[in-house]
Amino acid sequence: MIPIDYYIIVSILLFSIGSAIVFTRRNILYVLMGIELIFNAANINLVAFGQLDPYLNGQLFSMLIITVAAAESVVALAIVIVLFKKLNTIDLNEITQLKEK
């Protein structure tokens, strides 16, 4: 069996990469992908720890996260479509209707 530390290293890496994408990328689709990576980092952790759980709660939880993340992406993409129709861009630097005056 693969030692559990390896899973944790991978998941922490994924979490950091995801956060870096969220903070640096300015394209909304990339940001959404970064958020997806963070969700999956949590999934890896849950599945890895779930091996040791006789009730497999971690596995169940990760299935649920996948479902909810899909629902959230649907809403996100729907808003992205409306935003693109209205403003003709999905670059966060160019979306500046709302800001401090």
Added chain:
Amino acid sequence: MNILDHIQESLQYLAPEGMLVLALLAVLFADMFQATRKNAVFATLTIGCLLSVGVYVGYELFDRNSIPNVEFMSNMLVQNPVILFSKLLLIISGIIEIVFIQVYHYSQYLRERGETYMLFLAILLGCFFLVASVNLFMVFLSLELISVPSYMLVASRLDKKSTEAGMKYLLYGAFATGVMLFGISLIYGLTAGLDLFSERWILAFAAIPVFSKWIVLGLVLAALFFKTSLFPFHPWTPDTYEGSSWGVLNILSTLPKIAAFIFLMRISALFEGMQSYSILIAVIVGFSLLVGNFSALVQQNVRRLMAYSSIAQGGFIGMALLGGGDLSQQSLIFYLVTYLFSVPVALFILDYFEHISKGDAVNNFKGFGKKEPIMSIIFVLVMATLIGLPPTAGFFAKIFVFTSVWQYYETIQSPILLGVICVAVAGTVASVFYYMKVPYFLFFKEFENTVILTSKHKSSLVFVSLTMLPVVVLFFCPDRLMDLLKVIVAYI
């Protein structure tokens, strides 16, 4: 016991949630046909459902001695008087919101769509589950049930500003959820379970090193801080407030906040006496008070002003989380009660002025005090509530919160707590200036707007004064509510 029998037995505790789901389906059904696709039908269905749930919950609360402190649905949810009382608060605030959308003259697009009511009911359902959840699994699900409909509500005006507001709200929200999930996965690894309120879990959690406690708690509470717009997750607030309509803001700034604060209060009761938790909350609350109060000072736009004020209010309510004792819990619920009545009134009147003056800068409100005297006087009262001045219940709410924090400071003598108290006092002083900015423009500047004031909405006046009434009445008998809360909080 057979799992099916267990579920069947649990269903009796889920009657309020069941009624909400039924109302949601009924609105969906009414929305399908031309003949019933009417504002009146939607509103009647929703308010009827809310009233019946309110009566049901009120009745259960009334004979609270017969309901045990019971966990159901495989130890996912819990039923006790505190939770019933917070459900009652949520319903009251829900009714105020639906009436707000009805009375509010300019939110035609919100009122006439069935989606608004469906999304609203979904948010309320999520709040009901959040206050009752005892498992992190359920916390995640109910937070998502609150978040996803709110993203759609914010973007629902479908113009440039509101879609941008919705997008920003969604990006911050999804990021906060992701952070919380990562924290939950670490907690699952550290304590081998997600059942927050069980004895086994608390022992397992107490055994992990302090540094890990900080990290894990900070990560898990991220989504709750996002909902209550506390410090590291506050930047969505100004943009969302500027972009969406007041009817939506009213929903966003009351329902999820009440639910999240009640849940945080239950967590504080769980971690009572654990220093690493109270220090974490103290730091976050202190920064929220700083950011909220001092950024609000320089705002010229009423929407942004209210946004920063809501961050600051979150900080003041959060102060009551520090102690974790009976007094803190009582004062937190007391503060929430005044908050849920005063915020809709403030937003409603601002919306009213904004629409007659065609602009959301404070400058546009010059001299309205003489043209709309009753509205303006009620507005001054609301602002006094939010600052914490007599003769409103806000005065006692602030006093109770400060007393509870001071008591806690006397027991543990931490310099961080003293810092929070100082920031809060400075913030209260600062809040006088920014809250009184709009009344100053209303009464002490000459009217120079070219718009002719023709709108005389009797229904608006009735709504505003009726909603404001409990806040003023509470000023004269705060001890009644505190005594009631003392009885209720004992069940936590």
